[in-house]
Amino acid sequence: MVRFLIRRVALGVFVMFVVTIVVFLIFFVGPGRADVARTLAGRQATPATVALVSHRLLLDRPLTVQYWHFLDGLLHGNLGYSYYHGQPVTTILKQAFPVTLSLALGAAAIWLVVGVLSGVLSAVRSRSIWDRIVTVLALFFYSMPSFVLGLLLLYIFYYQFALHGIHIFPGAGYTYLTADPLKWFEGLVLPWITLALVSAAAYTRLTRGSMLDVMNEDYVRTARSKGLSENRVIYRHALRSALTPVISQFGIDLGVLAGGAVITETVFGMPGLGFTAVHAIQSQDLPVIIGVVIVASAAVVVANILVDTFYAVLDPRVRLH
Amino acid sequence: MALLEVSDLHVSFPTPDGVVQAVRGLSFAAEAGKTLGIVGESGSGKSVATQTIMGLTRGARVSGQAMFEDKDLLAMDQKALRSVRGDEVGMIFQDPLSSLHPYYRVGWQIVEMIRNNHKDISKAKAKARAVELLGLVGIPQPDRRVDDFPHQFSGGMRQRAMIAMAMSLNPKLLIADEPTTALDVTVQAQVLQVMRRLQEEFGTAIILITHDLGVVAEVADDVVVMYAGSAMEKADRYEIFGASHHPYTEGLLQSLPAYGGVRERLHPIPGQPPSLINLPGGCPFHPRCPYVMDRCRIEEPPLFEVGGNPTHTSACWLTLDLVERTALRDKVVGGQLPSPSRP
Numbered sequence A: 001m002v003r004f005l006i007r008r009v010a011l012g013v014f015v016m017f018v019v020t021i022v023v024f025l026i027f028f029v030g031p032g033r034a035d036v037a038r039t040l041a042g043r044q045a046t047p048a049t050v051a052l053v054s055h056r057l058l059l060d061r062p063l064t065v066q067y068w069h070f071l072d073g074l075l076h077g078n079l080g081y082s083y084y085h086g087q088p089v090t091t092i093l094k095q096a097f098p099v100t101l102s103l104a105l106g107a108a109a110i111w112l113v114v115g116v117l118s119g120v121l122s123a124v125r126s127r128s129i130w131d132r133i134v135t136v137l138a139l140f141f142y143s144m145p146s147f148v149l150g151l152l153l154l155y156i157f158y159y160q161f162a163l164h165g166i167h168i169f170p171g172a173g174y175t176y177l178t179a180d181p182l183k184w185f186e187g188l189v190l191p192w193i194t195l196a197l198v199s200a201a202a203y204t205r206l207t208r209g210s211m212l213d214v215m216n217e218d219y220v221r222t223a224r225s226k227g228l229s230e231n232r233v234i235y236r237h238a239l240r241s242a243l244t245p246v247i248s249q250f251g252i253d254l255g256v257l258a259g260g261a262v263i264t265e266t267v268f269g270m271p272g273l274g275f276t277a278v279h280a281i282q283s284q285d286l287p288v289i290i291g292v293v294i295v296a297s298a299a300v301v302v303a304n305i306l307v308d309t310f311y312a313v314l315d316p317r318v319r320l321h
Numbered sequence B: 001m002a003l004l005e006v007s008d009l010h011v012s013f014p015t016p017d018g019v020v021q022a023v024r025g026l027s028f029a030a031e032a033g034k035t036l037g038i039v040g041e042s043g044s045g046k047s048v049a050t051q052t053i054m055g056l057t058r059g060a061r062v063s064g065q066a067m068f069e070d071k072d073l074l075a076m077d078q079k080a081l082r083s084v085r086g087d088e089v090g091m092i093f094q095d096p097l098s099s100l101h102p103y104y105r106v107g108w109q110i111v112e113m114i115r116n117n118h119k120d121i122s123k124a125k126a127k128a129r130a131v132e133l134l135g136l137v138g139i140p141q142p143d144r145r146v147d148d149f150p151h152q153f154s155g156g157m158r159q160r161a162m163i164a165m166a167m168s169l170n171p172k173l174l175i176a177d178e179p180t181t182a183l184d185v186t187v188q189a190q191v192l193q194v195m196r197r198l199q200e201e202f203g204t205a206i207i208l209i210t211h212d213l214g215v216v217a218e219v220a221d222d223v224v225v226m227y228a229g230s231a232m233e234k235a236d237r238y239e240i241f242g243a244s245h246h247p248y249t250e251g252l253l254q255s256l257p258a259y260g261g262v263r264e265r266l267h268p269i270p271g272q273p274p275s276l277i278n279l280p281g282g283c284p285f286h287p288r289c290p291y292v293m294d295r296c297r298i299e300e301p302p303l304f305e306v307g308g309n310p311t312h313t314s315a316c317w318l319t320l321d322l323v324e325r326t327a328l329r330d331k332v333v334g335g336q337l338p339s340p341s342r343p
């Protein structure tokens, strides 16, 4: 297990290394050195100023030196300053990250729990009325784009509620957990549902199929022959194996989660990483874009390691080889 | 009265191609302290019949009776069946490779079995019992192997682990489906020995399913020969090997390697078992039977007493007098079988 973890972390570090190279090449080398310096120096800059900026940014030095400098700054938590707010990029990210983390973790939890439990129900009561209801709901949410679902939820639970004098869910914004836990929760309910349900629907189908396969396995029959209760047979024996493909799919879908977070944050006006990135792109705020890309990549890499570790805990055959 | 008395068991599976009639009117009895051997070619319904009795067949139409002590297992709900499974009836399944859960340690699976039925036994005690059981079925270094996962066991070891698990609660009835197929001869003898010891100590009734007549000759007290979902012949071991009546039993005996000790060539039964969706009319064995008569193609024979012996029955239209039957056998198949005699 320890060897497995070391291998996974080493792979993660390598992936991040590749990400920094790619980011570096795209943002610093791609547009041409002169362009970067000119952009940074401003519209009215004289050639001398541009040359100075160029020198300061090491743009007149070899690529390897430049990259080393970039990496060095990164490792010391220095990502430069926003062109527009003049704030350090790290400060901006520190404010945005908890927002996205709250959104993503909560949504992932709902996504998995709802997806897996409805899938189990659907499989165990296969072809019953429950199976049909779950299937129809799953298809409904599966075919719905998340921004439509988000706007629909806002219309009903914010706008219509407000018309009737009910104010439970805020229409936009974000309250930090440390500031007011209840408000934090209320503000996140609709975004969580928006982000979770669309993906959960796919997991209902995935879990259902996986459970139906596993329920026919010989070892499930063995479990029954031992006189175990039906719940124990389903959850301890069948679901344990049926979860494996679900978890590995979840590892693949972490990127989907990140993408969905961008849309959800935009719909609900939440100042998270996605929201920040959208604004930074619109205003060409290069350092902020780079910061978001790197933090988001790191988050996906770490989440992937966690998912893989969980996968290994589930399946001893992975763990031991 | 027998511990388990199955009567007129029918099991069929509706499938898109038609209804598979896996078991058709099967009756048999298993008695405390005795071993019942069920033999028959692949697909004859041995596994389906025994699993259905324990409520483990999914998606089947079932009818008949299975009296276990004074309760009908086929009329019980799942909850009542659960208290019989494991505790009173232990089951060893045919495929040892897939019958253990791949994600749980072998010892854990045995401990689960013990503690599920006896909540008062501590974890440590149950584990000690698991180690003891694994040792009993001949797993080397059981105290270490108890913590292995099934994939770390060989096929034969997994089969023995299954046997250890099924026997862990000293059940009244042990249903063993091909328990020795994956084992080499010495281990096979060892495993049969362990089962016999359990039987002697606790008076366990054993149902042993196999297509190896050699195993039957070694351990079975009574034998049911199955073909296409029904019993062709039922008798005690001596009658089956010494004075069989049914042509199908005869075919099985002829395909036994060392039978009679001198023959070198094996005689597998020509032809294939019938489709269970479209059974041939009349005797189900008639397309392969060297003795086939006109009547066999039209009327299905019920079980008749052979030679006036109520414990020996055969579902065949041939003469029931054993002396005449032997004379006929000599004429048709050329005296390849020894004449009936009690060993």
Ligand SMILES: Nc1ncnc2c1ncn2[C@@H]1O[C@H](COP(=O)(O)OP(=O)(O)OP(=O)(O)O)[C@@H](O)[C@H]1O
Pocket (backbone or CB within 6 Å): B013, B015, B020, B022, B040, B041, B042, B043, B044, B045, B046, B047, B048, B049, B058, B059, B094, B211, B276
């Ligand atoms: N779920 C099912 N659906 C349809 N047919 C089935 C099902 N289960 C079993 N059968 C059929 O029932 C018949 C009897 O099967 P069974 O497993 O009892 O044979 P068997 O005597 O145990 O053979 P073997 O020696 O190969 O184990 C077979 O023809 C099989 O194809």
Ligand code: SF4
Pocket (backbone or CB within 6 Å): B246, B247, B248, B283, B284, B285, B286, B287, B289, B290, B291, B292, B293, B296, B301, B315, B316, B317, B318
């Ligand atoms: S009834 Fe006829 S076909 Fe069937 S086994 Fe007897 S002789 Fe052969």
Ligand SMILES: [Mg+2]
Pocket (backbone or CB within 6 Å): B046, B047, B048, B094, B177
């Ligand atoms: Mg079988």
